[in-house]
Amino acid sequence: MIGALATSLITILILPLLTNVLSHDLEAWVDDHPLLAWTITLALATLLATAAARVVQQPSRKAPPELTVSTTLDPLAMGVKPAVPGGPDTAPTMPTYVERDFDESLRWMVADGGFVCLRGPAAAGKTRSATEAIRRMCQGRRLFRPDGPAALLKLAGTANAVVWLDDLERFLGPGGLDTALLEHLCAPADVVVIATIRDAELAKLQHAAWIRDEGAPEVTDAGARLLTQLDPRRMIAVSAQLTDAERGRARSTLDDRVRGALDGEGGFGESLAAAPALLQRWSVGEGALFASGQAVISAAVDCRRAGYAAPVPFAVLDVLHRHYLPAPWRNRGDLPSLDAALEWASQPMMGASSCLIPLAGRRYLASDYLLDRTAAGAGPVGAQRVRAPVWAALSDVGDDHHLVTIGLAASQEQVYEVSERVWLRAAHHGNEWAMLLLGMLLVQLRRPDEAEEWLRRAVEGGCTPALGPLGYLFLLRGDTTEAERWMRQGATAGDVGSMSVLGLLLRRAGNDAEAERWLRKAADAGHPQAMVRLALLLAERGAVEEADQWAQRAVDAGHSAALTTLALLQQDPSQAEPRLRRAADAGRADAQALLATIYAERGELARAERVARGAAEAGDVMGMMVLHGLLAHRGATEEAEELLQEAARRGEPTAMTALGRRFAEDGDLAEAEAWLRRAADTQHAPAMMLLGALFLAAGRIDESREWFLHAKSSGARDAARILATHFPAGDGS
Structure with missing residues (x-):
C-alpha cells in the first residue's frame, strides 16, 4: 500500500515537476493569482524598483565629478556617515579607523584592479573601509564618483582611475551597469571599480536573479545577473559586529568614541553613527x-x-x-x-x-x-502599506525615469491601477521601458490587444527585451510559430532570457539539438534557469555527470531552486535527500514537499505528513498536493479536500484539473469547464485533453478540435491520435 502511495505521489508530483521546471515560465504568465503571475513576471523589475529609484536625479550625461586620491581624501565626501563627536569642546573629526580582518585582502584587490564590492547592513562600515583602502592603495589616481547609470558610460576606457559606486543598486536599473559595461570599465589594468551594497538590497537582487529567471525572458535583470556572475571572493562581507580580533584593536585605540561603541546598542558602526x-x-x-x-x-x-x-x-x-x-x-x-x-x-x-x-x-x-x-x-x-496620497503626489512630480520606478514599486504592492497610470503617462512620452512594462501588465490584466500594441511600440523603439514578452503573448494565443519567431529574434539580439525560453520551445518541438545550443549559450552567459534546463536535457539523454555540474553551477549562482533539480538528478534517494535538505534549509518549500515524498516512499508517513504540512503552510502548492495525497490515504478526506481546493484556487494546474474532472463526473459541466479552462490556460496539457474530451462528448466539435490541437502543441502524446481518429481532415498529422 505504501509503495502504491509513493508511486502515486511521484507520478502526480515528481514527474510533472520535471516538466514544470521547463514550462513554469509559461504558467507564470497566465496564472490568475497575482503572486504567481504578475509578481513573478515582473519580479526583477519590481525588486529593482528601490535600486533604480536610488538615482537621485534624472541621470546626468556630463562627465562624473573627478578628484585625485590623496592621504587627505575626505571620508564624508565619499559618503561615510557622520559619527558622534569626541566631546562637547572637540572639533568634528572621523573616529579612528579600526582595522578590519578583511582589510589586507581588500587592499590587495584594490591594488590588483578590477571590481570589488563590500556588502553588509546599513552603518556596518562598508564605505569607511573602502575609503581607507582607496586612500592607502590608490594615491595619485583619478577618482570618479558617477551620479547614476548614464554617467558610467562616459568612463568606459578611462585609465589610471578609481570608479566609486557607493550603493551599487543605484547603478543597476534599466540601462545601467551590466556585464559588458563592467568589462569595459575594468579593461585598463590600472582601473579599480569599487562598490558597496546593503545586504537588504543584495538579497532582493540575488533572489530576483533566480525567481525572475523562472518567469519570462528577462526585462531588467541584467544587473541582478551581473551579481550572480561576480567572483564571490570579490564580494567582501562587512559585519555589523566586530570579531574578537577587531574588538581587541578597537580597545587599544585612544579614541573614546571607538571604545564606547564597543558596548553600544546595535552594531559597532551603528553605534558610532548613532543609527x-x-x-x-x-x-x-x-x-x-x-x-x-x-x-x-x-x-x-x-x-x-x-x-x-x-x-x-x-x-x-x-x-x-x-x-x-x-x-x-x-x-x-x-x-x-x-x-x-x-x-x-x-x-x-x-x-x-x-x-x-x-x-x-x-x-x-x-x-x-x-x-x-x-x-x-x-x-x-x-x-503598513504605502498610503494612497503618496502615489498620487509622486506621480505628479516624477519625470519619466521616476514614473517607471514608481510603477515598479506600485506593482510590488499590487496597486496595479497606479502602475498602469504612471507607465501609460511615461509611455506616451516615448519611454520604451514604460511601454514594455505597461504591455506586460496588460497581459496580466487579460487585455491582449492593448498589450500587443505597447509591446510592438517598445520593440519599434529599440527595446530588444520586449521581443521575448511579445513572443509570450503569441504563445498565450496558441500561435507557437509566431511565438518562436519573436523568441528567436530576442535570442539573436542577445536576450539570454529569450534564449532560455527558445530552448524550451525547441525541446517541445522535438528539436533537442538546437535547443541545447541556445541553452548552452544562455547558460554560458550566466543565466541560472538556462543552466537548470540544460541540466535536465543532459540528464534525459544520460549525461548525468555534466547535468549535475550545470545544476551545481545554477546553485552556485544563487538559484536555490536548482538544489531541488540537483537532487532530482540523483537516482538514489539516499543521495538526493541531503541536497533536498540543503534546499529546504535555504527556504525552498518545494524541496520540503519532495522530501515528504521520499519519506512516504520508505514508509515514514507521519514524518512525511509533518514535512509536507510545513511546505503547505508556507504556501507551496506542491506541498499542498503532497499533503492532500497523504491525508486522503489515511482517510482524512475533509482536510484533503480543503487542500485540493486551496491549491486549485492558488492556480496549481494538477489541482484545477482534478477539480474539473470531479465536476465533470458529477455532471456539473459548467463548473468543470471553468476549472479546466483555468488549468489549460497555464499550458497544462492534461487539462487541454480533458477539455477536448468534454466538448467532444457535448457535440461542440470545433472547440473540441481546438483544444486537442492545443494539447498536441503542448506535447500531449495522445492528442495526434485523437485528432486523426475524430477529425480526419489531416489535423492529426
Whole structure:
C-alpha cells in the first residue's frame, strides 16, 4: 500500500515537476493569482524598483565629478556617515579607523584592479573601509564618483582611475551597469571599480536573479545577473559586529568614541553613527512637535518605498505629512510649522546622523537606516502599506525615469491601477521601458490587444527585451510559430532570457539539438534557469555527470531552486535527500514537499505528513498536493479536500484539473469547464485533453478540435491520435 502511495505521489508530483521546471515560465504568465503571475513576471523589475529609484536625479550625461586620491581624501565626501563627536569642546573629526580582518585582502584587490564590492547592513562600515583602502592603495589616481547609470558610460576606457559606486543598486536599473559595461570599465589594468551594497538590497537582487529567471525572458535583470556572475571572493562581507580580533584593536585605540561603541546598542558602526537613536527619535515621543516631525519622516520614508528615492521637495512633504499625523492632531490649529518639523527631523542625533538629510533646493532624503528598518517591519510605518496620497503626489512630480520606478514599486504592492497610470503617462512620452512594462501588465490584466500594441511600440523603439514578452503573448494565443519567431529574434539580439525560453520551445518541438545550443549559450552567459534546463536535457539523454555540474553551477549562482533539480538528478534517494535538505534549509518549500515524498516512499508517513504540512503552510502548492495525497490515504478526506481546493484556487494546474474532472463526473459541466479552462490556460496539457474530451462528448466539435490541437502543441502524446481518429481532415498529422 505504501509503495502504491509513493508511486502515486511521484507520478502526480515528481514527474510533472520535471516538466514544470521547463514550462513554469509559461504558467507564470497566465496564472490568475497575482503572486504567481504578475509578481513573478515582473519580479526583477519590481525588486529593482528601490535600486533604480536610488538615482537621485534624472541621470546626468556630463562627465562624473573627478578628484585625485590623496592621504587627505575626505571620508564624508565619499559618503561615510557622520559619527558622534569626541566631546562637547572637540572639533568634528572621523573616529579612528579600526582595522578590519578583511582589510589586507581588500587592499590587495584594490591594488590588483578590477571590481570589488563590500556588502553588509546599513552603518556596518562598508564605505569607511573602502575609503581607507582607496586612500592607502590608490594615491595619485583619478577618482570618479558617477551620479547614476548614464554617467558610467562616459568612463568606459578611462585609465589610471578609481570608479566609486557607493550603493551599487543605484547603478543597476534599466540601462545601467551590466556585464559588458563592467568589462569595459575594468579593461585598463590600472582601473579599480569599487562598490558597496546593503545586504537588504543584495538579497532582493540575488533572489530576483533566480525567481525572475523562472518567469519570462528577462526585462531588467541584467544587473541582478551581473551579481550572480561576480567572483564571490570579490564580494567582501562587512559585519555589523566586530570579531574578537577587531574588538581587541578597537580597545587599544585612544579614541573614546571607538571604545564606547564597543558596548553600544546595535552594531559597532551603528553605534558610532548613532543609527539606533534615529529609529528611537522617529518612533517614541509626545507633543505637537514630535507628532509633526514623526509625520514628515514617515512621509519621506514612504516616498522612498514608493520608488521615488530622490530628495523630496518641501511642497510634496507639506501635502503628504498631513496624512501621517495621528488622528487627534490632524485638525489641530496649534501644530508647529512644517519648517519647524523638518528642522526637528533633520537634527543630528548625538552630533552624528539625522532622520532626514536636508539637501539643496529645500529637498529632503530619508535615512538609509530608517528605510532598512522599515523594510524589516520596524518603525511607525513598518507594518503598513504605502498610503494612497503618496502615489498620487509622486506621480505628479516624477519625470519619466521616476514614473517607471514608481510603477515598479506600485506593482510590488499590487496597486496595479497606479502602475498602469504612471507607465501609460511615461509611455506616451516615448519611454520604451514604460511601454514594455505597461504591455506586460496588460497581459496580466487579460487585455491582449492593448498589450500587443505597447509591446510592438517598445520593440519599434529599440527595446530588444520586449521581443521575448511579445513572443509570450503569441504563445498565450496558441500561435507557437509566431511565438518562436519573436523568441528567436530576442535570442539573436542577445536576450539570454529569450534564449532560455527558445530552448524550451525547441525541446517541445522535438528539436533537442538546437535547443541545447541556445541553452548552452544562455547558460554560458550566466543565466541560472538556462543552466537548470540544460541540466535536465543532459540528464534525459544520460549525461548525468555534466547535468549535475550545470545544476551545481545554477546553485552556485544563487538559484536555490536548482538544489531541488540537483537532487532530482540523483537516482538514489539516499543521495538526493541531503541536497533536498540543503534546499529546504535555504527556504525552498518545494524541496520540503519532495522530501515528504521520499519519506512516504520508505514508509515514514507521519514524518512525511509533518514535512509536507510545513511546505503547505508556507504556501507551496506542491506541498499542498503532497499533503492532500497523504491525508486522503489515511482517510482524512475533509482536510484533503480543503487542500485540493486551496491549491486549485492558488492556480496549481494538477489541482484545477482534478477539480474539473470531479465536476465533470458529477455532471456539473459548467463548473468543470471553468476549472479546466483555468488549468489549460497555464499550458497544462492534461487539462487541454480533458477539455477536448468534454466538448467532444457535448457535440461542440470545433472547440473540441481546438483544444486537442492545443494539447498536441503542448506535447500531449495522445492528442495526434485523437485528432486523426475524430477529425480526419489531416489535423492529426
